[in-house]
Amino acid sequence: MPACVPTRAAHSNRTKRVHQPHSPPPGPRRRPRIAGADVSASIAVFLIALPLSLGIALATGAPLQAGLVAAAVGGIVAGRLGGSPLQVSGPAAGLTVVTADLIHRYGWRTTCAITVLAGLAQLGLGCLRVARSALAVSPAIVHGMLAGIGVTIAVAQLHIVLGDTPQSSVLDNLRALPAQLANLHPAAVSVSALTLALLFLWPRLPGRVGRFLRRIPAALVAVAGATAAASLAGLTLPKVDLPSWRSHALAGLPEGPVLGLVAAVLTTTLVCSVQSLLGAVAVDKLVAGRPGLSGRVGRSDLDRELLGQGAANIVSGTLGGLPVAGVAVRSSANVQAGAVGRNSTMLHGVLVVIAALLMVPILEFIPLASLAALVMAVGIQMVSLHHIRTVTRHREVLVYAVTTLGVVIIGVLEGVTLGIAVAVAVALHRLTRTRITHDVTEGVHHVHVRGQLTFLAVPRLSRALHLVPQGARVVVELDGSFMDHAAYEALQDWQKAHTAQGGSVELTGRRAGIRIGEPGSTTGFRAGGAAAEPTRETSSCRCSPWTPWRNHQCAPPRSAPDAGGHASGPDCSEGPSSHQLARGISAFQRHTAPLVRGELARLAREGQRPSQLFLTCADSRLVTSMITSSGPGDLFVVRNVGNLVPPRGQESGDDSVAAAIEYAVDVLKVRSITVCGHSGCGAMQALMNSEPGGAQTPLKRWLRHGLPSLERMADDGRPWARLAGRAPADAVEQLCLTNVVQQLEHLRTHESVTRALGEGALQLHGMYFHVGEAQAYLLTGAGEDELFHHVEAADLTA
DSSP states (O other): OOOSOOGGGGOHHHHTTSOOTTSOOSSSOOOOOOOHHHHHHHHHHHHHHHHHHHHHHHHHTSOHHHHHHHHHHIIIIIHHHSSOTTOOEEOOGGGHHHHHHHHHHHOHHHHHHHHHHHHHHHHHHHHHTOGGGGGGSOHHHHHHHHHHHHHHHHHHHHHHHTTSOOOSSHHHHHHHHHHHHHSOOHHHHHHHHHHHHHHHHGGGOOHHHHHHHTTSOHHHHHHHHHHHHHHHHTOOOOBOOOOOSTTOOOOOOOOSOHHHHHHHHHHHHHHHHHHHHHHHHHHHHHHHTSTTTTTTSOOOOHHHHHHHHHHHHHHHHHTTOOOOEEOHHHHHHHHHTTOOSTHHHHHHHHHHHHHHHTOHHHHTTSBHHHHHHHHHHHHHHTSOHHHHHHHHHTTOHHHHHHHHHHHHHTOHHHHHHHHHHHHHHHHHHHHHOOEEEEEEETTEEEEEEESOBOGGGHHHHHHHHTTSOTTOEEEEEEESSOEEHHHHHHHHHHHHHHHHTTOEEEEEOSSTTBEESOTTSSOOEEEETTEEEEOOSSBSOOOOTTGGGGTOOOOOOOOOOOTTSOOOSOOGGGOSOTTHHHHHHHHIIIIIHHHHHHHHHHHHHHOOOOSEEEEEEOOTTOOHHHHTTOOTTTEEEEEETTOOOOOTTOOSSOHHHHHHHHIIIIISOOSEEEEEEETTOHHHHHHHHOOSSSOOOHHHHHHGGGHHHHHHHHOTTSOOOEESSSOOSSHHHHHHHHHHHHHHHHHHTSHHHHHHHHTTOOEEEEEEEETTTTEEEEEOOOTTOOEEEEOOHHHHTO
């Protein structure tokens, strides 16, 4: 087969595939469609929202209809206008105490008016764009909040599962649990057990039939199955009892002292806003943990979320509903149920309206024990072991534990406030934690300061410096990025006194080559205000930290000419030298190794446990750790010329790639494999320019594994892989894209990959990196729509 550029690349029928940005659309606009995942997720959220809304209304002392109004308005209004597409809003457990107090003091109609005024205040805050401060919340606080709410919900619903009613607090529920276990209600326990069994077993149905049945949401199957079983068995159980709408009260004019009403509005505004913003941040974390979803759902717009919550509270209060806020339980259930857009949230609100108006006879067959079991399962799932391991690894387990316990024992807002206080205390402790060591090597005294040098560390610094005898040679290494004025003066005074007594002092910074305050040089400290930093008027290296990325090879400057007028030593213009590798290793050992030694020691003890296999080209411009923001232990990387995957059964000594795939899947248990191509690939250029026949060099023998990609590109019956937003620049780029798709097909032929895919334990991804644009593209389609969609910056920071 001639290996040349396919003539098909110039066909007019192929140019029609790509439409210019300003060209008319190819056909009539499609009607917006609602994804099936959103429909099923909305049902799952609806089944959770209905009992929770009624329960929260009952706990606050409000009319039970108010909970349904808030759930419907939160889903429809906040879901449509809010800035967090997957966050579900409605009556929240964190607002129970505040709302109950308002009803007790001012009555229900005035409470509705306070809700309206709080919504107006939220609109003002959203217009002022003050919501960004929520991004400063530690992930440990968010995860702790989710875990605390999950524990609270699970413990409360456990009493209903056992056939009793929950108490007002978690501690009361725990104290009442032993007596409840001694007096079980077999009917309620049986229905709850059946619900949980269906809930957890339904997604695990095997085979083709199971794959088809799994399209029906497990929550719907669990509740429907338990309801049918209870009805057929004739069990006598408490069931759903929707109230009448005849006595529903709407908002009225606020009545009461002005200062009290203002305080009530501010309190309601604060609680609703904080809980909604924290919920939005938590939803972003959940979205980032779902492969493939972060590319479709952008990060939450917190200011828009405040505007949406304000509009929802205005509508809810006007219609006689409870205050509305983002609800972590329902939001996490929405994400876990597979929602991909805001249609899920809005549909759940519509379902609440339908249920409240038209489905009363059907809903009244549902046992409360079945719904309680469903909610309890969601609460348990919110206590994530993955989150616990993550915060432990980042040494934030104290913040997580305090937040969780605070939410469980005191309340959501109080627990989050307590978590923020502990997080600030931990951050201040780390900021002021400075290690100062003194040792002697070959007669030279080394004083090493690790961390920020502030006035709090001055006493320890002075003690270390006074251990240096008079006249000694001293090297002071400042391994930190900040020095305040007190530390600057203490160090300068000691330096002057030591040099005056005949000693020498060399002060070095974190970057290689910086020499500060050497005797006889003009280098010193520059102090400004409360901080000071080293100046760099002379140094042995004039290269910026990013210059190695420009193929600039740094070397010490030329020394002064000798007596013969000849300068000694290399300079930066010499390029690579025999000392470059040694200099790089030395820089790593001096500056990077101390920072990563702890993490590498952990990996050495525990072994490697990467989450994915990353198979890419050997091109020197493709830095895998940089473009994936990964670190040691994250990726199992295989690189070869052309990112090729020889199909199963190919011979000629190409077993290294197959061995790496087998090891990654069967031994390391990676959860995903990514095949990454790139622009300007020399292997693809060589493949297109190669002539048939001739000597079979090692490169030609290896590139034969890319011939199926060339054939795929020349096949008129196959669709072309394409980029979102623009046409491929040339035939080489088209082949690079096609090669990624073809190598994924080769990957599926390997036995270990086929088995893991069948078990649902592995995912395959295609990726294309444009070197000149520094832009990554992910393969989002397959079959007739092989589309590489660019990854936005917002997606990477979600």
